[in-house]
Each structure stands twice: as structure tokens, then as C-alpha cells.
Amino acid sequence: MKFLSLIFVYLGAILLFASLFPTRRLCRQDHPGTFVWRILGILILLFIGGYGLYGSLILKTGELQSIHVIVSLIMFGGGVFVAAVVRQTQSAINHILRMAEQEKYRALHDDLTDLPNRTLLQDRIDQLVLLSERSEHTFTIFLIDLDNFKEINDALGHFYGDYLLQQVSERLSKAVRKCDTLARWGGDKFALLLPDTSVEEAEAVSMKITEIITPPFQVEGNNLAVGVNIGIVTYPEHGQDTGTLLQHADIAMYEAKRNQVNYCLFNPEKNRTTWDRLILMGELRKAIESGHLILHFQPQISVLDGRLSGIEALVRWQHEKKGLIQPDEFISLIEQSGLSKPLTNFVLDKALEHYSLWRESAMKTGISINISVKNLHDFDFPGQVKATLDKWGIEPDRLTLEITESSIMADPGRVALVVESLKKLGVRLAIDDFGTGYSSLQYLRQFPAREIKIDKSFVTDMLSNEDNAVIVKSTIDMAHNIGRQVVAEGVEDHETGVLLKRLGCDYLQGFHISHPLPPDDLFLWYEKQKDKQKNGA
Ligand code: C2E
Ligand code: CA
Ligand code: CA
Numbered sequence: 001m002k003f004l005s006l007i008f009v010y011l012g013a014i015l016l017f018a019s020l021f022p023t024r025r026l027c028r029q030d031h032p033g034t035f036v037w038r039i040l041g042i043l044i045l046l047f048i049g050g051y052g053l054y055g056s057l058i059l060k061t062g063e064l065q066s067i068h069v070i071v072s073l074i075m076f077g078g079g080v081f082v083a084a085v086v087r088q089t090q091s092a093i094n095h096i097l098r099m100a101e102q103e104k105y106r107a108l109h110d111d112l113t114d115l116p117n118r119t120l121l122q123d124r125i126d127q128l129v130l131l132s133e134r135s136e137h138t139f140t141i142f143l144i145d146l147d148n149f150k151e152i153n154d155a156l157g158h159f160y161g162d163y164l165l166q167q168v169s170e171r172l173s174k175a176v177r178k179c180d181t182l183a184r185w186g187g188d189k190f191a192l193l194l195p196d197t198s199v200e201e202a203e204a205v206s207m208k209i210t211e212i213i214t215p216p217f218q219v220e221g222n223n224l225a226v227g228v229n230i231g232i233v234t235y236p237e238h239g240q241d242t243g244t245l246l247q248h249a250d251i252a253m254y255e256a257k258r259n260q261v262n263y264c265l266f267n268p269e270k271n272r273t274t275w276d277r278l279i280l281m282g283e284l285r286k287a288i289e290s291g292h293l294i295l296h297f298q299p300q301i302s303v304l305d306g307r308l309s310g311i312e313a314l315v316r317w318q319h320e321k322k323g324l325i326q327p328d329e330f331i332s333l334i335e336q337s338g339l340s341k342p343l344t345n346f347v348l349d350k351a352l353e354h355y356s357l358w359r360e361s362a363m364k365t366g367i368s369i370n371i372s373v374k375n376l377h378d379f380d381f382p383g384q385v386k387a388t389l390d391k392w393g394i395e396p397d398r399l400t401l402e403i404t405e406s407s408i409m410a411d412p413g414r415v416a417l418v419v420e421s422l423k424k425l426g427v428r429l430a431i432d433d434f435g436t437g438y439s440s441l442q443y444l445r446q447f448p449a450r451e452i453k454i455d456k457s458f459v460t461d462m463l464s465n466e467d468n469a470v471i472v473k474s475t476i477d478m479a480h481n482i483g484r485q486v487v488a489e490g491v492e493d494h495e496t497g498v499l500l501k502r503l504g505c506d507y508l509q510g511f512h513i514s515h516p517l518p519p520d521d522l523f524l525w526y527e528k529q530k531d532k533q534k535n536g537a
Contacts, residue, residue, distance in 0.1 A: 002061075002064050005072035006058055009054055009058065010055060011079065012077075013055070015082065016082055018083055020041065020045070022086045023037055023040060029093065051075060107119070108120040113169035115169055116183040118183065118185055121181055121193060122246075125193060128235070129235065129241060129242060132235060139195045142232055143190075144228050145230075146188040146228060147228065147229060147257070148227060154379070154380075155377070160219050164224065164226070167217050168226065176205075179195055180192060180193060181193040189253075191249075199265065202234065206230045210262040228262060229256040229261070229262065231252030231253025231256055231264055231266065232266065233249045249266065251266060251278065254277075257336070258336065277333065284333060287319075288342050292318050292319070293346060294518075295316070295351060297314070298311070303505055303507060310368055311365060311522065312370075313347055313369045315327050349388055352367065352389065352391070352399070356392040358523065359394075363523070363526055368401070368402050370403075372407070376403065376418045379417070379421075382422050385401075385422065385425060395426075397428060400427070400428040400429070400450070400451070402430045404433045404436070405432065405434050405436060405439055406436055408431070409443075412443060419448065428451070429447075430449055431447070434455055434475065435457075435458050441478065444482060449484060452475070452487070453509075455490075456489040460490040460492055469499070472505075476503050476504050487506065487509055488500045488510070489509050490511075491513060496512070
């Protein structure tokens with residue numbers, strides 16, 4: 001009996017002793033309860049002392065009573081209990097710490113590519129700025145933008161877009177050193193931080209990156225070519241803090257994109273104009289969202305009877321400080337900043353809204369809007385057109401989509417599918433600015449446009465410029481031969497209108513008929529025009 005009691009007491013003590021190790025680890029780990037665990041550790045030590053004393057008491061006792069046996073059993077149970085609680089607690093705390101570690105990792109890394117994210121990169125730049133301030137070291141930052149990515153993403157969908165981004169990040173990782181930080185900046189942009197790197201070395205790295213990205217990527221059996229535009233800044237020359245450096249890298253990257261070169265070093269002299277453009281771009285984005293873009297409408301008339309035959313919607317920007325800005329000043333900015341689709345959606349919706357009102361007042365011609373070639377690369381576009389037509393209750397053949405000849409000719413194959421869907425939908429297509437895009441007769445014959453709009457540069461001075469008069473005449477003949485109708489743009493005087501009528505042109509548009517007008521003024525123009533015709537008749 002005595003032997004059994006001793007075994008229980010010492011086993012309990014051994015268990016207590018064993019739980020001292022995890023307790024020690026718990027005291028050292030980084031969590032809020034370390035103080036309590038220290039006290040618990042001391043208590044366990046005291047317990048062990050107590051167990052020892054009780055063991056020696058049992059040894060000295062001659063005849064054991066049953067109370068001694070019961071106490072030894074309780075002491076053994078206590079040892080088991082403490083050991084189990086300490087172990088369990090340690091594994092729970094370890095689990096929580098592991099989770100916190102993973103959470104921290106996720107907060108600083110990009111889920112898709114597993115690269116450091118913007119926050120971690122900014123933190124590393126902050127550190128490097130502090131370090132370089134003291135050591136007078138220099139470092140370089142790249143902002144890398146992928147060319148064509150948006151189109152690929154739109155055409156193949158997000159799944160393959162993500163896959164392509166992973167492939168790009170793998171290739172980029174191969175082009176950099178271990179001490180560099182390659183980060184995902186967001187969307188199709190990456191950033192690279194190169195410690196101890198001069199401008200010359202940075203240029204060599206950008207060439208390497210271009211080389212490594214140039215071979216096509218294999219996605220879904222397609223060979224996809226992706227270009228890069230890299231903006232480069234160095235510390236301290238182009239900025240002395242993280243914010244300024246990154247802002248300037250963004251401007252340099254935008255310069256590279258604009259000049260269609262692979263990389264561009266930040267140039268403080270160009271900063272001002274680029275900065276203005278960037279501000280304008282930011283405002284433009286907001287203008288589309290907040291309805292600061294407005295539409296003016298220019299009428300087209302039929303050559304035969306002078307009646308209204310169509311209305312073209314032309315966008316303007318009602319700027320808070322600069323007043324009314326004409327499209328020539330911002331359409332190219334729209335294209336560059338990827339806003340063509342939101343712009344077309346806006347124009348389509350607004351133009352059809354106005355048209356639905358005019359129709360009720362017997363102004364029953366068609367309405368034309370200008371679209372970007374980006375819309376013809378977008379497989380969702382025909383669906384959006386249909387939805388907007390349905391929204392305003394307008395038949396598809398009342399809507400004409402104008403697309404410039406030069407933009408179709410830039411890549412005729414790529415627009416074919418969307419053009420075909422639009423044709424099936426029943427909307428009309430017009431080739432705008434005709435004469436500036438070098439299309440072949442063969443292509444024109446295939447392209448399902450109902451009308452051809454001769455560019456105003458040929459029409460405006462056709463009375464004084466014989467070459468242009470010949471071009472206009474042969475365009476009209478050619479268009480009629482392949483069954484297309486012809487609109488002459490830029491008719492600025494009566495005589496030009498008369499000559500165009502003689503040459504067989506179908507419709508006229510230009511300042512002589514009317515300038516583009518705000519919606520209410522167009523309606524007044526129409527009423528006046530009707531009166532004139534009644535009086536003339
Ligand atoms: P466009 O599609 O060729 O539009 C005709 C342009 O010629 C308009 O300029 C119009 O005001 C101008 N115009 C009309 N009659 C005459 C004339 O007799 N003489 C002269 N010299 N000009 C005349 P606007 O409104 O400044 O638009 C310029 C260009 O901006 C448009 O050329 C079109 O390419 C683009 N644009 C306008 N609105 C939109 C739009 O909503 N979306 C897109 N993607 N582009 C648009
Ligand atoms: Ca047009
Ligand atoms: Ca035009």
C-alpha cells in the first residue's frame with residue numbers, strides 16, 4: 001500500500017515537473033498572458049516541493065491510513081490535470097500565433113501572385129529611405145505596367161487573366177536579384193525596388209525585363225504577346241520620400257506608355273504637363289461618373305428634300321473651372337486612360353434617352369453615336385447596346401454606331417466578331433472620317449456599314465481644292481457602287497451643298513446646316529426647319 005501511494009505521489013510530481021517545460025515556453029512566447037504563466041510556473045515549483053515533502057512523510061509513516069492513499073491519488077490526479085491543461089493551452093496558443101502569422105503574411109502579400117503587396121513595398125521603401133539618408137546610398141524604383149493586358153482580360157475572361165498575371169510574375173521574379181523587392185502594385189501593375197542601383201544599372205534591368213517578357217505567353221492554346229511600360233525613379237534625385245518617389249514613378253510610367261517605349265526615366269521638366277494631364281484624367285473619370293459630360297446634337301439632312309435625316313450625338317465636357325471643353329481635347333485622354341467603354345455607355349444611354357423624348361414629338365429620324373475601337377474589341381458590347389435600346393424602347397435600326405475608318409483598319413480581324421453580332425442585332429454601322437484610313441475596296445465591300453461619312457477635310461474646301469473635289473466624287477461613286485449611302489461632313493456653305501447634290505451625295509452635315517446644339521436648341525431648330533419647309537411648299 002505504501003509503495004503504491006509513493007508511486008502515485010512521485011508520478012504526480014514527475015508530471016508536474018514535465019509541465020514546467022511547456023510553461024517555460026509559454027512564459028517566453030509573445031502573447032498577453034505571460035505574466036500569469038510565470039506565476040503558474042512558480043506555483044508548480046511549490047507544488048513539486050509539496051509533493052516531495054508528502055512523499056517523505058509517507059516514507060516515515062509506519063502504517064498507512066486510507067486517507068494517505070486517497071491524498072496520494074488526488075495528488076496524482078492533480079499532476080495529470082496540470083500537465084494536460086498546460087499542454088492543451090500551449091497547443092492552442094501555438095495555433096493562434098500561427099494563424100496570426102499567416103494573417104500578417106496575407107496582409108502584406110498579394111493572394112494571386114504571392115508577391116509582396118503595395119503596403120509591404122511602401123514599408124520597405126520607407127526603411128530604405130531612412131537607411132540611405134544616413135549612408136548616402138542610392139536606390140531605384142520601377143513601376144511596371146503591362147500593355148494589352150486589359151484587352152486580353154476582357155477577351156479571355158478573368159480566370160485566364162489571373163493565370164497570365166501569375167506567369168508574368170514568375171518571369172519577372174527571374175529577372176531580379178534576391179535583395180530586390182518585386183511587388184504586385186495592383187491590377188496589371190508591378191513594382192520593383194532595387195537597393196544600391198544606379199541609373200545605368202536600372203536601364204540594364206529594364207532591358208532585361210523587356211527581353212524576358214517579350215516571348216509570347218501560352219494561355220488556352222493562344223500565343224499572347226504582352227508588352228511592358230516601365231517608369232523609373234532614383235533616390236534621392238527624383239524624390240526624398242516614398243510618396244513623391246512613387247508619384248514620379250507613376251508619371252514616368254505614363255510617359256513610357258504615351259511615347260510607346262519600354263521604359264522611361266522620370267524627367268522633372270516634363271512633370272508639369274504630364275501632371276496636368278494626369279489631373280485632367282482623374283477629373284475626367286469623375287466627370288463621367290458624376291454627369292459632367294453633356295451631349296450636343298448635330299442634325300444631318302437629306303440632299304433630296306432638305307429634311308432632317310439623322311442626328312449625331314457629340315460629347316462635351318462641362319468643366320467646373322475651364323468651361324465647355326471640346327472632345328478633341330479629351331477623347332485621346334479617354335482612350336489612354338481606358339475610359340472608352342464607360343464613355344460610350346454614358347453617351348449611348350443619354351443619346352437614346354433624348355431620342356426617346358424627341359420621338360414622341362414626331363422627330364422620328366435615327367440617332368448616331370461615335371464609338372471607340374475598344375468597343376469593337378469588347379464581346380459584351382452588343383449585349384449592352386441591346387439592353388440600352390430595350391431600356392428606352394427603341395428599335396435597333398434607329399441607332400447608328402459611327403466608327404472611324406482608321407481605327408477599324410488598325411486591326412480588321414479583331415473587330416470582326418463584335419461587328420457581326422452588332423449586325424445581327426440590327427443596329428446600323430457607319431464608317432466615320434472616311435478617306436483617312438486607307439481601307440481597301442475589298443474590305444469595304446465586306447464591312448457591313450450602311451453609310452460612309454466622308455471626312456470633313458475633303459469636303460470643307462472642295463470648291464477651291466480640285467483634288468479634294470475629285471476624291472469626294474470618286475468616294476460617292478465607289479460607295480454607291482457597293483450599295484452604301486454617303487454622308488458629307490463639314491458642309492460649311494450653301495455652294496458646297498449644291499455641288500454635293502450634283503455629285504449625288506445622299507446626306508449633308510455641317511455648320512451650314514447647323515452647329516452641334518444642346519438638346520433643347522436642336523428641337524427649336526427642328527421646329528423652325530419644319531416651318532420653313534411648310535412656307536417653302
Ligand atoms: P466626328 O465624329 O467626325 O464629329 C464631327 C466633328 O466635326 C464634330 O466635332 C463637329 O462639331 C465638327 N463639325 C461639324 N460640322 C462641321 C463643319 O461644317 N466644319 C467643321 N470644321 N467642323 C464641323 P466635335 O464635336 O468637336 O467632335 C470631334 C470628334 O470627337 C468627333 O469627330 C469624334 O471623333 C469625337 N467625338 C465626339 N463625341 C464623341 C463621343 O461621344 N464618343 C467618341 N468616342 N468620340 C466622340
Ligand atoms: Ca462622327
Ligand atoms: Ca467625322
